[in-house]
Amino acid sequence: MFGPVLTLLAAEPHRAFSIGDLGKELPGRSSGAIGSVLNRLVDRKWATMSGGSPRRYTITAEGIDAYKAGAGSSRAPATATPTPAVAPAPTPSSTGPIPPRPGAVLRPNGVWYLPRQLGDSTDVEVLRRLRRDTITVLLYGPPGTGKTSLIEAAYADAITVAGHGDTTVEDLVGNYVPLPDGGFEFAYGPLVVAMRDGRALFIDDATLIPPRVLAALYPAMDGRATITIAAHHNEVVTAVDGFYVCAGHNPGVHGAILTEALASRFAVHIEVTTDMQLARSLGVPNGAIDAAVALNAQMRKHEIDWAPQLRELLAFKRVAASLGLDAAVSNLAAIAPEPDRQAVIEALQRAYRGSIITPLTLGKQK
Secondary structure, eight states, X not given: OHHHHHHHHHHSTTOOEEHHHHHHHXXXXXHHHHHHHHHHHHHTTSEEEOOSXXXXXXXXXXXXXXXXXXXXXXXXXXXXXXXXXXXXXXXXXXXXXXXXXXXXXXXXTXXXXXXXXXXXXXXXXXXXXXXXXXXXXXXXXXXXXXXXXXXHHHOTTOEEEEXXXXXXXXXXXXXXXXXXXXXEEEEEOHHHHHHHHTOEEEEXXXXXXXXXXXXXXXXXXXXXXXXXXXXXXXXXXXXXXXXEEEEEEOTXXXXXXXXXXXXXXXXXXXXXXXXXXXXXXXXXXXXXXHHHHHHHHHHHTTSOSOOOOHHHHHHHHHHHHHXXXXXXXXXXXXXXXXXXXXXXXHHHHXXXXXXXXXXXXXXXXX
């Protein structure tokens, strides 16, 4: 059954599958059996698991390579090698992908990360050093600046939990899932998987998660390094070497609250901002970058709450290549939150010499 699941994931590499999605394609297979296979794929780093309910699984670049090498056949896989305490980021081989520049780090999804200066080293090296020395880190900054990308570059074995206001303790430690025969099976959550396998756990948008839910993390992060799963016979889980918790915080997002209890759990706080020079080197049009620089300056002064970051600038480049520069400019105005849209339009008008700019809108029928 290992092979059919990997085959389905490889057929749609950009899709995030739930156990139910795969069950529809594999009639006669129990949810428990499919979940067991998916956990094995995650352990091998051939798939990633997202948080939330239901959990979803996406094949990684390593998983695609394994599938092409024949691991998608019906034969049983060989025993997996133990996960190292700090898994190194994938590095290109002589026949593998060529880095866009020296020092680039290949993320598990096959996308290159270009490290940035941090102190006397790079951000990737600093994060790896902090994990080696078990010093917890909190990354903070606006959405779209690359916090998740940095974590994936520094920790190839990272499991990411996307935090939100409805995140529950069960989303972290696990819960019972129904089986087709009417029974139930306990599926361990990402916190337990990371503790048992010695992996990094990245809590993205941690400050959107209710404090009482985040409290489930704290026993795993302190000297005890254990948690008790009350819902599963009070099972005690103890972390192995390599387990590491890091988090991301978006201060400008509505509802984000950095409590003292959470802030004190992270010894190092690193601000992540958009590297405008990187955006220029990646081919983002100068006008969009000029507008973004001005808007970010306004945001730092608390005059506005939103400004384009690297994610939006790269999207601007793609839209301009597909639909033209005028459409990309109008689209950037359209995606701005309504309270800040006028400021974005004015910045774009200055960058593009007084052009009349309106959000991208449908016109009359042709």
